[in-house]
Amino acid sequence: EAGVTQFPSHSVIEKGQTVTLRCDPISGHDNLYWYRRVMGKEIKFLLHFVKESKQDESGMPNNRFLAERTGGTYSTLKVQPAELEDSGVYFCASRSGNGNTIYFGEGSWLTVV
Amino acid sequence: EDQVTQSPEALRLQEGESSSLNCSYTVSGLRGLFWYRQDPGKGPEFLFTLYSAGEEKEKERLKATLTKKESFLHITAPKPEDSATYLCAVQAMEYGNKLVFGAGTILRVKS
Numbered sequence: 001e002a003g004v005t006q007f008p009s010h011s012v013i014e015k016g017q018t019v020t021l022r023c024d025p026i027s028g029h030d031n032l033y034w035y036r037r038v039m040g041k042e043i044k045f046l047l048h049f050v051k052e053s054k055q056d057e058s059g060m061p062n063n064r065f066l067a068e069r070t071g072g073t074y075s076t077l078k079v080q081p082a083e084l085e086d087s088g089v090y091f092c093a094s095r096s097g098n099g100n101t102i103y104f105g106e107g108s109w110l111t112v113v
Numbered sequence: 114e115d116q117v118t119q120s121p122e123a124l125r126l127q128e129g130e131s132s133s134l135n136c137s138y139t140v141s142g143l144r145g146l147f148w149y150r151q152d153p154g155k156g157p158e159f160l161f162t163l164y165s166a167g168e169e170k171e172k173e174r175l176k177a178t179l180t181k182k183e184s185f186l187h188i189t190a191p192k193p194e195d196s197a198t199y200l201c202a203v204q205a206m207e208y209g210n211k212l213v214f215g216a217g218t219i220l221r222v223k224s
Contacts, residue, residue: 004156033211042117043157043200045211056209091156100145100204102212104156 002026004105006092012111018080021108023092025074031055031095032075033102034067038088046090049075082112116140119201119215126222129190134199134218137183142206146184148177149200151217157200160186191222 005024013019025032034046046065047057051072060067064083069075079086089107120135138146145164149157161170163179170177174195176187186199198219202212 031210035212042216043202043212043214045213048210056211059211100162101159102147103159104149106154106156 004092004094004103006090006105006108008108009106010109010111012113013082015084015112016081018078019082019110021077021079021090021092021110023075023077023105025092025094026096026103028096029094029103030072030097031102032069033093033095034075034077035091035093035104036088037091038085043091046077079110082110084112086110087112116213117201117203117215119199119218121218122216123219124221126188126191126220128192128222128224131187131189131191133188134186134220135183136186136201136215138201138203139182140203140205140207140213143203144206145204146179147202147204147212148184148186149202151198151200160199188220191220193222193224196220196222 007022011019030051032049035043037043045059047067048055049069052069066078089109091104091107093102093104095102116139118137145162147162148160151157161177166181168179174189178185198217200217202214
């Protein structure tokens with residue numbers, strides 16, 4: 001069974017540009033999470049989807065970040081316009097509706113220059 | 114105030130030298146405490162979930178225990194392949210479904 005997959009694995013963009021990260025959760029997992037780790041900090045929660053609905057978006061840093069999960073399958077996280085402080089690793093995770101284990105993807109490494 | 118604190122920040126062991134990593138937490142209404150292993154350039158890999166004080170879980174050379182204030186990850190006779198960053202995260206009533214992570218402990222095991 002495939003795990004959580006993320007694309008791209010690495011991205012380097014200039015300040016002011018737009019980047020879209022994609023996450024495919026484990027098949028059948030209704031719960032999808034986005035987390036990120038910026039340099040020198042702990043992994044921090046961004047938001048949580050249950051199917052296509054945003055359950056909790058309290059960790060989204062500002063309105064330059066937009067997450068979607070149309071159809072309740074894959075999700076995208078768009079950063080527009082990107083700032084230097086957005087550099088870091090963005091992790092996607094998923095969990096089934098009747099389980100408590102949260103499985104993480106390999107991460108999307110974003111560098112804003 | 115940090116809700117999840119891991120110690121030590123880094124630990125160097127000789128192969129076969131057993132030790133423990135600590136994760137202390139200050140959240141109320143703990144719903145679960147998670148241990149993950151993370152290799153460089155990879156995502157966190159799930160190890161254990163502990164739900165109540167007194168609970169213990171084992172996997173190969175790893176054993177996780179939980180009290181009301183902290184969790185320990187005991188590593189028995191470690192091997193070089195156990196080298197990784199070990200992350201602790203808590204899920205609590207006050208935070209809903211999200212995980213709150215500690216900073217991690219970087220473990221290096223030398224042969």
